[in-house]
Amino acid sequence: MKTVFVVGAGPAGMFAAQKIALAGHQVVIVNRDIKHGGLAEYGIYLVKDKMKSGLRKQFAKVLSLPNVHYFGHVPVGTKQALTVDDLRAFHPDAIVFSVGAQGTKKLGLPGEDAKGVYSAKDFVYFYNSLPPFASQDFSTGKKVAIVGMGNVMVDIARWVLFDNPNRQTEELTIVARRGPFEAKFDEKEIKYVEHNLDRNELNAEMQRVAERVAAVGQDIGKAGDVFSILQHTDVPQTKPVMKFRFLCSPKEIVKGADGRICKLIVTENLLVKKGEGTAAKATDQTVALDIDTMIFAIGDVHDPNLGLPMGPEGYSTKPVPGDERSLYQVADPQTGAEMEGHFVVGWARRASDGLVGIARHDAEVGATHVLNYLASQPDKGAAAIETIESTLRARNIQVVNKTELALLGKAEEKEAQERGLTYFKYSDDTSMLRAITREKKTNNTPAMAGADD
Numbered sequence: 001m002k003t004v005f006v007v008g009a010g011p012a013g014m015f016a017a018q019k020i021a022l023a024g025h026q027v028v029i030v031n032r033d034i035k036h037g038g039l040a041e042y043g044i045y046l047v048k049d050k051m052k053s054g055l056r057k058q059f060a061k062v063l064s065l066p067n068v069h070y071f072g073h074v075p076v077g078t079k080q081a082l083t084v085d086d087l088r089a090f091h092p093d094a095i096v097f098s099v100g101a102q103g104t105k106k107l108g109l110p111g112e113d114a115k116g117v118y119s120a121k122d123f124v125y126f127y128n129s130l131p132p133f134a135s136q137d138f139s140t141g142k143k144v145a146i147v148g149m150g151n152v153m154v155d156i157a158r159w160v161l162f163d164n165p166n167r168q169t170e171e172l173t174i175v176a177r178r179g180p181f182e183a184k185f186d187e188k189e190i191k192y193v194e195h196n197l198d199r200n201e202l203n204a205e206m207q208r209v210a211e212r213v214a215a216v217g218q219d220i221g222k223a224g225d226v227f228s229i230l231q232h233t234d235v236p237q238t239k240p241v242m243k244f245r246f247l248c249s250p251k252e253i254v255k256g257a258d259g260r261i262c263k264l265i266v267t268e269n270l271l272v273k274k275g276e277g278t279a280a281k282a283t284d285q286t287v288a289l290d291i292d293t294m295i296f297a298i299g300d301v302h303d304p305n306l307g308l309p310m311g312p313e314g315y316s317t318k319p320v321p322g323d324e325r326s327l328y329q330v331a332d333p334q335t336g337a338e339m340e341g342h343f344v345v346g347w348a349r350r351a352s353d354g355l356v357g358i359a360r361h362d363a364e365v366g367a368t369h370v371l372n373y374l375a376s377q378p379d380k381g382a383a384a385i386e387t388i389e390s391t392l393r394a395r396n397i398q399v400v401n402k403t404e405l406a407l408l409g410k411a412e413e414k415e416a417q418e419r420g421l422t423y424f425k426y427s428d429d430t431s432m433l434r435a436i437t438r439e440k441k442t443n444n445t446p447a448m449a450g451a452d453d
């Protein structure tokens with residue numbers, strides 16, 4: 001039996017852990033958040049209960065495996081609870097990094113630090129109750145802009161338009177650097193918000209960019225073929241209104257006296273051919289939009305503070321044509337030398353790439369390469385769980401293990417029942433740790449080291 005550390009307990013980490021554990025190895029999951037699930041718990045839209053509960057059940061099965069250990073509330077990285085060097089010092093046989101894409105792709109705009117400007121990742125973490133984002137200011141105003149045209153934009157639009165309990169929004173503008181033919185959202189998703197679409201505005205916007213998209217052979221009259229909501233002409237319109245502003249890229253954020261965004265200056269773009277596809281080309285024409293909240297949904301990048309070498313695409317690998325394993329194997333970006341036993345899977349391998357099913361597949365393929373690697377390695381005896389526990393205890397880290405995670409689940413179930421909800425989750429670490437301690441007292445199990453009540 002070998003020991004594999006899996007860093008990150010989102011879908012990729014959980015499914016990689018399952019595959020490796022079922023092959024008979026000891027798996028130690030180390031996760032930043034108290035709860036596992038990653039974006040499946042803290043990203044997927046609130047009301048997608050069926051999908052969320054299905055995934056929760058699958059993850060519970062993984063954690064129920066006796067050779068899977070869980071260390072929640074333990075971020076790994078430079079100046080974090082554990083560094084990558086700390087992990088190596090525990091002598092695992094391999095380390096799988098499945099930390100997702102936790103870095104923020106900055107727009108690099110003047111005024112980007114204005115109040116009311118958020119990255120989509122932080123924003124969805126906020127409304128999905130992930131600590132510490134859940135307790136931070138993500139206030140939205142009357143005129144909201146979302147930059148980007150994918151499914152994440154639609155999720156955020158749904159929240160802004162319907163589910164925000166403090167909603168004041170009157171107008172939502174989707175800012176897209178290219179045109180309607182390049183929309184990336186799925187038909188099934190956009191239907192949730194199409195009642196809010198101002199169709200007169202949309203038609204006018206189509207005409208505004210008709211000539212520019214014609215430059216790459218796109219016929220605006222046929223936009224309905226790809227931009228399917230255009231075909232649903234009989235949908236009654238409700239407020240707040242949603243509109244699209246195509247062929248525009250953010251150029252500058254103007255702050256008001258209160259430090260909050262009050263205008264978004266955008267550059268008008270042309271559309272040009274790029275290989276098989278299209279690209280936006282900036283003109284020198286700009287327009288100022290009245291905006292008090294801006295959320296950029298343009299994908300995320302890898303967190304450079306994890307402690308893995310970074311290449312141009314994120315955590316560094318050295319892909320060799322025809323060698324699938326090399327896609328998962330961490331490698332030095334300068335020399336190309338493989339970092340033996342270090343693997344990346346899921347969004348930690350390819351940032352913001354696809355749905356849970358894709359992350360799962362990627363993790364399972366990666367795990368197969370991990371298993372092949374383990375088979376080639378001599379046995380050095382399983383790394384001791386007690387050593388990891390005592391190290392974290394000495395550093396005063398309040399680790400949450402599998403048993404405690406189950407107690408937290410119980411506490412949240414009780415809370416849901418009391419409040420008459422189908423599901424309840426705590427939105428700050430202190431409440432979660434307290435709930436675990438309370439459950440322990442109720443169940444007469446030893447109190448958690450360091451957790452107060």
Ligand SMILES: Cc1cc2nc3c(=O)[nH]c(=O)nc-3n(C[C@H](O)[C@H](O)[C@H](O)COP(=O)(O)OP(=O)(O)OC[C@H]3O[C@@H](n4cnc5c(N)ncnc54)[C@H](O)[C@@H]3O)c2cc1C
Nearest residue numbers: 008009010011012032033038039076099100346347355356
């Ligand atoms: C807004 C949004 C909505 C989505 N909606 C859907 C949907 O409806 N359907 C669907 O199928 N897919 C959806 N997806 C995609 C899906 O969430 C991803 O495919 C999937 O979560 C990627 O899994 P992952 O494990 O690679 O990364 P993540 O889910 O991001 O998991 C990363 C894990 O690593 C941990 N971690 C991060 N940093 C560290 C660190 N330094 N140390 C230790 N642990 C760390 C985190 O705590 C987390 O548990 C959505 C994504 C987003 C952003």
